[in-house]
Amino acid sequence: MKTTTNHQPRGQHSIFNSSLFVESKKAFGWISAYGVGQHSAADFNPSSTATDLLTANAKYQMALGQIPDLWQVCFDLYSTFNNADAPFNALQFIPVLRKLNSISEAEMELFLRNPETNHILIHNELIKVVLIHWHPGKTSGIHGHPKGGCVFKVLYGSIEEMRYTSGPSPQLLSVSKCEKGAMGYIDDQMAYHAVGNPFETSAVSLHVYTPGPK
Ligand SMILES: [Fe+2]
Secondary structure, three states, X not given: OOEEEOOOOHHHOOOOOHHHHHHHHHHXXXXXXXXXOOOOHHHOOOOOOOOOOOOHHHHHHHHHOOOOOOHHHHHHHHHOOOOOOOOXXXXXXXXXXXXXXXXXXXXXXXXXXXXXXXXXXXXXXOOEEEEEEEOOOOEOOOEOOOOOOEEEEEEEXXXXXXXXXXXXXXXXXXXXXXXXXXXXXXXXXXXXXXXXXXXXXXXXXXXXXXXXXX
């Protein structure tokens, strides 16, 4: 078992698992039939199936082991929209992220050697999932997450999150160290933020966004 989630055994995680294809079609069929909350059915791309949920690059690099096998987590995150009560807010991803404990040492070792550091695992009209390797000293600019917000989870090492007042002249509100296993949620109603790694060793975090209701 390469990925330490609380889900099924590794053998059932495969993107090529036929039962998964069937389940995904059921899930996406539900969305197509009932619409997607405050979105319209037209917002859902019917071409999105289990086989093309991941970006081509993520699928390719996962197959080579250059990115940890997060297929099941990605599928579970996307499947949260298959719920009549889904708020179309990043908060709905928290139960899935909570089950993602950590990446195996072997997978992480390979990933840390990957020269690319920002990996878009999913990017469609409902959800964006990004896996980031934060080398020491790497930092993001101050930015916001309108509407649906963002949740993130630290999978390796520690990162630092700086929160700012939202608006045209952001003022620093807080600085927090987020250690392995920590999760956070933010949207523009709360604050803007910047994330970085001021520490001496690498860090890895998973970020999940949704554009929210239209
Ligand atoms: Fe962010």
